[in-house]
Amino acid sequence: MKYNQATLNKLEKILDEAGYIVRYERGSFQSGYCILEDRKVVVLNKFLIPEGRINTLMDIIPSLTINYDALTHDSQKLYDEVRAKNATLEK
Numbered sequence: 127m128k129y130n131q132a133t134l135n136k137l138e139k140i141l142d143e144a145g146y147i148v149r150y151e152r153g154s155f156q157s158g159y160c161i162l163e164d165r166k167v168v169v170l171n172k173f174l175i176p177e178g179r180i181n182t183l184m185d186i187i188p189s190l191t192i193n194y195d196a197l198t199h200d201s202q203k204l205y206d207e208v209r210a211k212n213a214t215l216e217k
Contacts, residue, residue: 127207129177137183137208140201141168144192148183158182161190188212 127133138148150172153160159182160169168190170182188209197205 127180127211129180131176134176134180134183136201136204137180137187140187140192140197140205140208141183141190143197143201144190145196146190159186161186184208184212 141148144166146166146168149167149169151169152172153169155169155171158171158174158178161167162169168183168186170179174182187205192205194202194205
């Protein structure tokens with residue numbers, strides 16, 4: 127997976143299609159992000175560089191409740207890739 131703006135946009139699209147809002151805000155996030163489950167809002171530290179944003183989203187996405195059928199085919203493929211990569215990192 128390439129660490130560029132296009133990849134970041136694709137990851138954000140997965141969240142958008144799942145009904146989540148991605149916001150970049152200033153704050154003292156120890157992990158670089160905050161998830162508001164009830165409102166389906168993901169808040170990332172706006173000072174993260176694109177590589178950090180991508181890594182953070184790749185950590186967040188597998189832990190969220192996402193309706194797989196609501197995703198487009200391209201988003202489903204990327205979602206599967208993110209989940210597989212996360213599963214190998216946990217082992």
